[in-house]
Amino acid sequence: MNCTYKYPTGYQIMKVFWTKNPVQGKEPPDLSKDPEYSQRLQYLGDEQQNCTIRLSHVTQKDEHMLLLQSVRREDAGRYSCALHEHTYISPAVHLNVMYPPKESFVAVNPSGEIVEGDSVTLSCSSDSNPPAEISWFKRGKFVGSGRIYSISKISSDHSGEYKCKSINKRGEKYSDAVTLNVMYHPKSVSVFINGSPEIVEGDSVTLICSSDSNPPAEISWFKEGTFVGSGRIYSISNISSDYSGEYKCKSRNKHGEKDSDAVTLNVMYPPKTISVSINGSGEIMEGDSVTLICSSDSNPLLLSLYMVCITESFCDWTNIYLLLMS
CATH class of the missing domain: 2.60.40.10 (Immunoglobulins)
Structure with a gap:
């Protein structure tokens, strides 16, 4: 029966021995000192890293269990037993190791640039036994279930971080977050x-x-x-x-x-480019009515229109000009 082991550097192996039917709380017996085995048990290893033995004259009393300590998911599979130098192999038994979800991650398809209107698929992969149930979350809010989460005609509202959660009766695990960055026109x-x-x-x-x-x-x-x-x-x-x-x-x-x-x-500004014009043309006779128009460039627009009846008794042009300029 082959046997190897390792131990940390700096330590020294003091004793190596095989035992059978250990009882918890009691010192296990050394088979090489058991009269039933002392003549049939031979150590072939160096007792430092190799502890292989040969057992001679095997009888039915030597039958014993195969015991896996701290079973791992890698231990799952089909097991058979056999004796060295014998062709008979026992029928196989299947070891089914249950474990909580591990190594959950999300894949995005398409993996490149995502443009508004595209169809996008998120796939959740999870290693677990029994198979896990999958839930999807966007920024902590539940958005769907199932191994695949599909979005048809994606919009900018779908941008954000997504995670999947894998859960079975042994435990649960969240994937790392993936970010959907949806591109769109202005x-x-x-x-x-x-x-x-x-x-x-x-x-x-x-x-x-x-x-x-x-x-x-x-x-x-x-x-x-x-x-x-x-x-x-x-x-x-x-x-x-x-x-x-x-x-x-x-x-x-x-x-x-x-x-x-x-x-x-609409820029406001004071009056500028002020000018006065006379409405009408030709000779102006005493007693006529005359219209003087004052125009200016301004915002808001200002337009002053004055009607002055010029008579011989009322003709103060200085006052008229000052009035127009005001």
């Missing part, structure tokens, strides 16, 4: 104006583009169809009336693009 694109609702010439104004996309989108800015800048933030310092108009941002990634709705910058 959506929910909008522009926010940061600052006072009333924009006055000389102010600083910031336009911010908000976009939901994966991967993050590149942002472009347009004023009434003309490209004016890029980046999530478009800033204008010391704004003038020339910046008034409609602005949009365009959000683009490799899966698509989307424009925001337009926002209008």
Whole structure:
């Protein structure tokens, strides 16, 4: 009967012996000192790492169990016994070792980039006996059961960490988490104006583009169809009336693009380029009615219209000019 063993470095083996029918709590007997075995038992090993023996003149009294200590899942299988140098082998018996789930893990198909609208399958593998029941969790919340969890037409809402839990009557085990990172084209694109609702010439104004996309989108800015800048933030310092108009941002990634709705910058400024004109032409006669029009460039728009009847007795042009300029 073959026998080998190992022991830690630095220790010394003091005694090696074979025994039979050990009783717990009692010192096991050395078969080599038993009169029934002393003449039939021969040690063939070196008693340091090899403890192989030969037993001669075997009788039915030598029958004994095969005993596995601390049985492991690797011990499962079919077992037979036989004597050395004899051709007869006993009928096999099957050893079925039960154990809790081990080595649970999740595989994702497809394994590459996942785009919104794809079909995705998560498979849970678990080593256990008896076979385990499988449950699926997303961020700790139960989402399904069974070895395979399928998602058809996946959306950005399915992004997140997934785990499977394997459970049988011997125990349970969670797999490591896998992350579904769903790619999608830009959506929910909008522009926010940061600052006072009333924009006055000389102010600083910031336009911010908000976009939901994966991967993050590149942002472009347009004023009434003309490209004016890029980046999530478009800033204008010391704004003038020339910046008034409609602005949009365009959000683009490799899966698509989307424009925001337009926002209008309405820049307020005081009157400038003031001028006076006379309504009508030709010769003006004493007693006629004359219309003087004052126009100016401003926001909000200002337009002054004065009707003056010029007579010989009331004709103070200085006062009329000052009145128009006010």
